[in-house]
Every structure is written in structure tokens, then in C-alpha cells.
Amino acid sequence: MGALKAENIRKQFGENVVLDNFSHEFKEGGVTAVLGKSGCGKSTLLNILMGLQKPDGGSVILPENAKIAAVFQENRLCENLTASANIRLVTGKIPRETLSKEFGAVGLSGAENKPARTLSGGMKRRVALLRAVLSEYDILFLDEPFKGLDSETKDEVLHYVKEKIRGKTVVFVTHDEGECKFLADEVVRL
Amino acid sequence: MKKRVKKAAITAACIAFWLILWQLVAMKLNSRFLLASPIEVIKRLFELVVTPDFLKSVMFSAGRILLGFALGMTAGCTLALLSGKVKIIRALFSPLISAMKSVPVASVTILALIWAGSKNLSVFVSFLISTPIVCSNMLEGIDSLDPKLKEMSKVFKIPLWKRFTGVYLSQMLPYFRAASRLAIGLCWKSGVAAEVIGIPQGSIGRKLYESKIYLETADLFAWTLAVIILSWLCEKLFMLLVSILQKRVERM
Numbered sequence: 001m002g003a004l005k006a007e008n009i010r011k012q013f014g015e016n017v018v019l020d021n022f023s024h025e026f027k028e029g030g031v032t033a034v035l036g037k038s039g040c041g042k043s044t045l046l047n048i049l050m051g052l053q054k055p056d057g058g059s060v061i062l063p064e065n066a067k068i069a070a071v072f073q074e075n076r077l078c079e080n081l082t083a084s085a086n087i088r089l090v091t092g093k094i095p096r097e098t099l100s101k102e103f104g105a106v107g108l109s110g111a112e113n114k115p116a117r118t119l120s121g122g123m124k125r126r127v128a129l130l131r132a133v134l135s136e137y138d139i140l141f142l143d144e145p146f147k148g149l150d151s152e153t154k155d156e157v158l159h160y161v162k163e164k165i166r167g168k169t170v171v172f173v174t175h176d177e178g179e180c181k182f183l184a185d186e187v188v189r190l
Numbered sequence: 191m192k193k194r195v196k197k198a199a200i201t202a203a204c205i206a207f208w209l210i211l212w213q214l215v216a217m218k219l220n221s222r223f224l225l226a227s228p229i230e231v232i233k234r235l236f237e238l239v240v241t242p243d244f245l246k247s248v249m250f251s252a253g254r255i256l257l258g259f260a261l262g263m264t265a266g267c268t269l270a271l272l273s274g275k276v277k278i279i280r281a282l283f284s285p286l287i288s289a290m291k292s293v294p295v296a297s298v299t300i301l302a303l304i305w306a307g308s309k310n311l312s313v314f315v316s317f318l319i320s321t322p323i324v325c326s327n328m329l330e331g332i333d334s335l336d337p338k339l340k341e342m343s344k345v346f347k348i349p350l351w352k353r354f355t356g357v358y359l360s361q362m363l364p365y366f367r368a369a370s371r372l373a374i375g376l377c378w379k380s381g382v383a384a385e386v387i388g389i390p391q392g393s394i395g396r397k398l399y400e401s402k403i404y405l406e407t408a409d410l411f412a413w414t415l416a417v418i419i420l421s422w423l424c425e426k427l428f429m430l431l432v433s434i435l436q437k438r439v440e441r442m
Binding site: 052067068072076078079080081084085088115 | 336338339341342344345346347348352356357360361363364436439440441442
């Protein structure tokens with residue numbers, strides 16, 4: 001498959017240089033946490049790696065034909081679709097029982113058929129997470145995936161995600177050292 | 191359930207209030223030419239319904255008005271999609287849509303009479319009334335499409351058809367619903383008004399015109415009531431279809 005590489009990435013917004021010659025070869029089949037304070041360029045880096053933003057300099061080497069999945073900074077759910085339809089949109093057909101089990105695992109039992117617009121912020125975040133981890137992917141990008149979850153739910157979801165992403169290539173942006181210690185195999189500090 | 195019953199009871203009470211008021215005013219005026227009472231109107235409507243002419247007139251007008259509405263929906267949606275995609279088309283059609291919105295129905299009707307005669311007048315008028323409404327509403331929907339969902343579709347490589355239904359159609363349907371609800375009522379109003387001007391043979395508009403000529407106020411009210419019921423039925427039926435589509439899209 002090959003590794004995901006960032007080579008001399010440079011990005012600036014006006015006078016503000018957020019990424020200055022950033023290079024890294026991300027661990028294949030492992031979880032890389034990108035750690036840093038708010039505004040240090042973590043999400044920008046993730047967007048560049050996903051191909052959603054162009055760097056001012058340098059390049060990203062994405063393995064050929066790699067399928068990617070993501071939890072974005074915002075949930076990016078289709079508000080008029082039900083929670084399960086949002087997932088089926090990217091996963092294709094998935095047995096109802098399987099989906100119910102997955103919903104239950106992240107504390108979302110009974111929310112499957114509710115339109116996304118009626119869910120709370122924390123519930124939407126978990127639907128966005130389910131959509132990403134249940135899709136078929138080679139590389140998973142997670143941008144502050146546990147944002148807006150209370151500590152009890154976060155703990156439950158962290159365990160679920162850890163189990164789901166075992167052996168997969170994951171790039172994970174966070175400012176939380178605890179999440180980092182729990183999930184990451186390697187840490188990149190920005 | 192309790193809430194629905196309460197709402198229905200309030201609606202029924204409001205309708206009853208206006209009917210009683212109407213009846214009282216009619217009794218006070220005591221003139222069938224000036225104002226027919228609701229009882230007379232309903233009685234006359236029942237008499238008309240069983241005549242062969244009634245169904246023929248309803249079929250004539252409804253068929254044409256709904257055809258105009260369907261053509262208007264198609265043209266409005268197509269134009270909105272093209273305008274949302276190509277800036278020059280948007281700039282080109284924008285003044286035309288604005289003009290179509292404000293042109294009086296009477297002017298359009300007279301023009302249509304000169305161009306195409308009276309038979310298909312209501313098709314043309316309904317089409318001209320519904321197209322700009324649908325186009326403007328749908329374009330508003332297109333403008334409000336979330337570009338971040340487009341990025342999401344790209345990242346997950348969602349197939350084109352699913353992208354269309356799940357991402358775009360699901361966001362557009364509320365706009366389509368609002369546009370069609372507004373357009374269908376206006377099509378009936380303007381379509382029948384056009385028929386009153388053009389008086390095509392066998393139309394509801396002609397019946398209204400004849401009731402004016404012969405001072406048959408009860409007929410005028412009965413036909414008006416028939417138009418209100420037909421318009422309401424068409425709106426409810428179309429909204430039901432849109433709701434079914436919306437539910438299907440919502441659940442994918």
C-alpha cells in the first residue's frame with residue numbers, strides 16, 4: 001500500500017505562517033496523533049493531507065488508489081437524512097441489525113431513524129464518527145473527533161474507536177494529551 | 191394525537207364561525223342576486239355535481255391547469271439547476287424571471303389569446319405563473335447548498351447518483367415543497383381567471399362568466415367553492431407525493 005508522506009509542507013494565511021516545511025512519514029497501520037494548541041495548523045495540515053486545501057509549498061504523497069475516510073472539524077452530516085441514512089450514504093447497504101449494534105456501542109440506541117437535524121451536537125459527532133469508521137477506508141483522518149462529548153460518553157466512544165481502528169492507518173488531530181496517550185502509536189507535535 | 195384533535199376542532203370552529211357570519215349577512219341582505227347563503231351555495235353545488243357538464247368542465251380546466259403547473263415545475267427546476275451551475279445563464283434569465291413574476295395575469299392572458307387562442311389558455315397562464323416561483327425558490331435552495339458537504343462527498347467518494355439524492359436532493363426538497371405549494375394554488379387562481387377572460391368552451395371559467403351574465407350568484411359561489419375544493423385537493427395530493435419522496439430520500 002505504501003505510507004502517507006508529507007514533504008516540506010508550507011502554508012501561510014496572509015503574514016501568518018502556520019506550517020513551515022513540515023515533513024513526516026505517517027506510520028502505516030498505526031495511529032499518528034498530531035498534537036498542538038488551537039490555531040497551530042493541525043486542521044490545516046489534515047485538510048492538506050486529505051487534498052481539501054492546497055499547500056503553498058511542498059507535497060503530499062498519498063498511496064495510489066487509497067480510500068480515505070474522515071471525521072471533519074465540523075460534522076458535515078446531511079441534516080435532512082436520518083442518522084442511519086447518513087452512514088449508508090458512504091457505506092452502502094449495511095444490515096439493520098449491524099447498524100443498530102454499532103449505534104448502541106456509542107450510546108446512540110434509538111437514534112438510527114431520527115433525522116440528523118433533530119440530534120444534539122454530541123449525537124451528531126458520534127454519527128459522524130460512525131460514518132467514518134464504518135466506511136471502507138485505507139487511511140482515516142480524524143479532526144478532534146471527540147469534540148463536544150461529555151466525559152462518560154467520550155470514554156465509551158474512545159474504547160469503541162480504539163477497537164475499530166486497530167491495525168489501520170489513522171491520522172488523528174487533537175489538543176488532548178489523554179486522547180493521545182490512549183489512541184496514538186506515535187505523536188507529532190506542532 | 192390529542193394535539194391534532196384540538197387543532198382540528200379549532201379549525202372546524204373557525205370555519206363554522208365564518209359560515210354562520212356568511213349566513214347571517216345573507217339573511218340580512220335577503221337578496222339572492224347580491225349574496226347567496228352558504229346553504230343555497232352548497233345545495234347548488236350538489237345539483238351541479240351530478241350534471242354531466244360539471245365533470246366535463248372540471249376535467250377541462252383541471253387537466254390544463256395541472257399540465258401548465260407540471261410544465262412550469264419542470265421548466266422552473268431546469269432553469270434553476272442551469273442558473274446555479276452557469277453564471278451567464280443566471281444573468282441572462284434573471285430579468286426575465288423578475289418580469290414574469292410581476293406581469294399581470296390579465297396582460298399574459300390577452301397576449302396568449304392573440305397568440306394561441308382560448309382553448310389552451312390556462313396551460314399557458316399556469317406555466318407562466320409557476321415557472322418563476324419554482325425557479326426562484328429552487329435557486330435559493332441551490333445557493334444555500336453547503337459546499338462542505340460537497341467536500342465530504344469527494345473525500346468519501348460517494349457515487350454520483352447517491353450524491354445527487356442524498357446530498358443535494360435532500361437539501362433541495364424543502365425548497366421544492368414550498369415552491370410547489372405556492373405555485374399550485376396560484377395556478378388554479380390565475381388559470382381560472384384566464385378562462386374567465388378567454389371564456390374557452392367547456393371550462394370552469396366559462397361557467398363563472400355565464401353565472402355573471404345571468405346573475406346566478408348561487409352558481410358563481412358554487413363554482414368558486416368547487417375551484418377552492420379542487421385547488422385544495424390538488425395541493426394536498428401533491429404535498430402527499432412530495433412527503434412520500436421526502437421520506438424515501440430521508441431514509442435512503
